[in-house]
Amino acid sequence: MRMRPRRWTQIAGTLAANPWFVYLSTRTIYQGDLKGVCFPGLNCYACPLALFSCPMGSLQHSLATLSPRKSGGSSFVHQAWTARVAPLLYVVGFVGLVGVVFGRLPCGWICPFGFLQDLLYKIPTPKLRLPAWARFFKYAALGVLALMAPYLSGTSTYCRLCPAGVLEGALPLKILPPEAPLPATGWFFWLKIAILALFLAWMVVTKRPFCRTACPLGAAYALLAPVSLYRMEVDEEKCTRCEECRSVCPVDISIYENPDSPECVRCLDCKKACPLEAITSGFRLAAGSGGTSTAQQ
């Protein structure tokens, strides 16, 4: 059976984000300059194999260091404000640029956690659909847990609950600890394991539940998707609304209802599946450019 190009890019994305297999013999995490570069998908930088930083982890850390709770009484307050906001500007600029150029394309093509969800959904079980309102939880995850709470509390609040963090960071480190001994784990570790187990079970029965309800990075890209350079278009004259697009869509949307949908991960599975070739995609701005009309919800 031939594997789709997207599967190859998902494998490549997962390996590109986590190629530090040296850890297995040295038990030392990567500490080179690439850790200063953000990876455009959700990939925990506490993963012993990780080469890059997680943009959401870096964003929370930047906000946490600006927190009045953190800065009070430390030498940090004496730093120039430009140095204090610099990491925040860097991460916001990076995430924003990826979102405004590609929309949620990285979620569909290179995100390791998205890849995991696509694979788990292939397990043959009865499937459940996600109600449309559930998608708004990811914006709350971004606004409250990844932006407000780190600033107010001085801690990386979302990271403390993130199932990707426990799967890629906490569990591997527990199984293969680094050179320095790890402290004993408490109840919080087991709470995180329970959150991960819940999401893993959900991934088997529902299409990409984490991306659609809980991912703050996906939410940030989703906010920019309607104005992104890379976009989908549907030819209204060709489209018969047969729902073939929805049946293959990893986020369970009917693309003809809104080609600029913030939920769309630009995986292009619908484009391939459309029997009438009514769906196109590419880097363009204008509605109706390239001889196609765009259906709007």
Next chain:
Amino acid sequence: MAAFWKRAGTTYALIAVLVATLVLGLLWGGFDKVLANGVIICLECIGLI
């Protein structure tokens, strides 16, 4: 045509603002701070404490 310019204007204005944000962040040392954070494992953040 008006819709095109509205969308194009929004997209290009956002790109300009975000490029400026990214460049300022890099010039003021944002890369080094992200790097400094990335090379340590925050055990508390990942629930190992």
